[in-house]
Amino acid sequence: MQKVITRFPPSPTGHLHIGSARTALFNWLFARHHQGTFILRIEDTDRLRSKQEYVDSILEGMKWLGLNWDEGPYFQSQRMEIYKNHIQRLLTQKKAYYCYCTPEQLKEKRQIALAQGKNPGYDGTCRNKNLPPRPGAVVRFKSNSIGETVLTDLIHGPIIFDNAQLDDWIIQRSDGTPTYNFVVVVDDATMGITHVIRGDDHINNTPKQLQLYEALGYKPPQFAHVPMILGPDKAKLSKRHGAANILEYREMGFLPQAVVNFLVRLGWSYGDQEVFSLEELIEKFDISHIGKAAAVFDPEKLLWFNAHYIKETPDEILAEILLPFLRKKGYPSTSIEYVIKIIPSLKPRAKTLIEMADMADFYFLDDITPNAKAKKFLVPEIKPALTEMLKAIEAMPSLNESEIEQIFKEIKTKYDLSTRQFAQAIRAALTGRTASPGLFEIMAIMGKERVVKRIKKVLEVL
Incomplete structure (x- = not known):
């Protein structure tokens, strides 16, 4: 093959x-x-x-x-000599010719053809004049106007074009530069391209290009025109x-x-x-x-994919990718180790890295102000339980999820509080909001110093 x-x-x-x-x-x-x-x-x-x-x-x-x-990357601007050689080959073989028709003359010809219900393409005025080159002249390709050109597309199947609809199109402009449909054929042919996969907005260019492949003696590639988005x-x-x-x-x-x-x-x-x-x-x-x-x-499907890959990306890799977003938010600089620690708590809820950085604010900011919803849980009645929770945390050598949860349950029962009442009050103190990753999880991640500082601040207000 x-x-x-x-x-x-x-x-x-x-x-x-x-x-x-x-x-x-x-x-x-x-x-x-x-x-x-x-x-x-x-x-x-x-x-x-x-x-x-x-x-x-x-x-x-x-x-x-x-x-x-x-x-x-190859650059077409550096391949002009190749294009000139191919244009000269076509001129020598009488498969292309110089055309002196001016833009004004061409416009008039189109208007007359349209008025008569004819094809407004170039009428071949200079086709058989064998004109020499001169400043301002263009070079036209001699299209085959008889029969049909068939594109066997790998996606759409056979597409048939009536050659009578093709005119002698320009392959070199009056300033000496080659045109798109010409250079793309020369490039694909000389680079040995076997398959051209492109948007189906290029389908109408293909019959011109297929005729040009034949004229130059090159085997055309297989084409696959992909439907638009x-x-x-x-x-x-x-x-x-x-x-x-x-x-x-x-x-x-x-x-x-x-x-x-x-x-x-x-x-x-x-x-x-x-x-x-x-x-x-x-x-x-x-x-x-x-x-x-x-x-x-x-757009929602793209967000779905992104949320999936955020969850699937290893914490160490995701932390490195997240760092620039954290810096852009202006958070105090911190170690990559700390960022790796917070990643598992944020992964399940974030659809983008910007969302993840927004959600992470309470992990980094020194000053947290509870929002309006969170403030509703910071009532005077919660102060005794919150005070006892603070003392228990201060007495712990380090914060451990299971130990914090056990203390939380004991104090909640002692003061006859619902889980929601007590948990939301602590969450409001620590994050400033009513929704966050798991409460005991974030307390263990934040560490004793941050947790103590934030609960104390809320107790002062209460």
């Missing part, structure tokens, strides 16, 4: 967004599944809009997702549906493995399975499991 070679060719005119990231992932998984090669190619021929900051952002996004490439409102996915830059999800506290799992499920399935390790994805990924219908972006 021929070695599989796929590519991901982002344009550095913007950041790596959800749709492009999924395309990269599908190409990466297909190459990995077949022990093939994954190539990264930067399509930077748009000189005005291409920026280095976008190149850096794309590369960082790929690395964050774990999509390592085997070759590249829609927003929850079933409109085309846009910035209002989700972050424009994949790295924004990192800033929002998402784990890369959650984003990868979410992305792969946007259009691909394997039975009813939802959660996949990277090893499982590589083993099971196949183009035949990509659906023909558009996928719908579901």
Whole structure:
């Protein structure tokens, strides 16, 4: 079997967004599944809009997702000599020609054709004139206007195009730069790409590209056009549906493995399975499991995946990832060992690392002020029990969950308090809120000094 070679060719005119990231992932998984090669190619021929900051952002996004490439990044701007040689080959073989028609003339031709109900494509005025090169001239490819071009798509099946609808399209602009549909064919052919997996918005480009492969004498790759991603409102996915830059999800506290799992499920399935390790994805990924219908972006599903992977990530690793979020909150600096200790109490409830950092405030802040709900439990009647709890804690060498729980039960019974009354009063004193991880668990984590200090503060107010 021929070695599989796929590519991901982002344009550095913007950041790596959800749709492009999924395309990269599908190409990466297909190459990995077949022990093939994954190539990264930067399509930077748009000189005005291409920026280095976008190149850096794309590369960082790929690395964050774990999509390592085997070759590249190649830059189209550094391959101009290759494109010129291919254009010259077509000109020499009379498969392309120079065209002198001005933009104004072309506009007039289109308007006349439309008025007559004809195809508004180029009418071939310069096709057989054998014109020499001159400043301002473009180079057009001689399309085959007879018969049909058939795309055998790996997802959609056979798609037939009427060649009469294809005009002689421009392969080199008047400024000497090659066009997208030309360079993508030359790149894919010279890089030995065997499979092109891309969005189905490229389907209409494919007949032009297939004719160009034939004219240049190259065997075309196999094509798989992936349906687009829609927003929850079933409109085309846009910035209002989700972050424009994949790295924004990192800033929002998402784990890369959650984003990868979410992305792969946007259009691909394997039975009813939802959660996949990277090893499982590589083993099971196949183009035949990509659906023909558009996928719908579901923010709640992404949060579900993230919550799952937060729970699954080892405490030591999660603590390192959480540290920048804790620093951003402005919490007093603390040891990584202490952060590792608090992780198990936060994991079950957090959907993002930002949520986790927010929930962790009482572990770090010196001054805790009970919120309105918590204050309702800090009533004068609770003071005797709280005072006795404080004395018992002060007498303990260190805080142990089971010992604290036993003391709590004894004092609660002695003062005829409900579990809720007493527990919420202590929780209000320690965390400032009515919801938190397990009470005895957080007391053991916080340590004797912090617990004593906070109960004393509340007793002073009471």
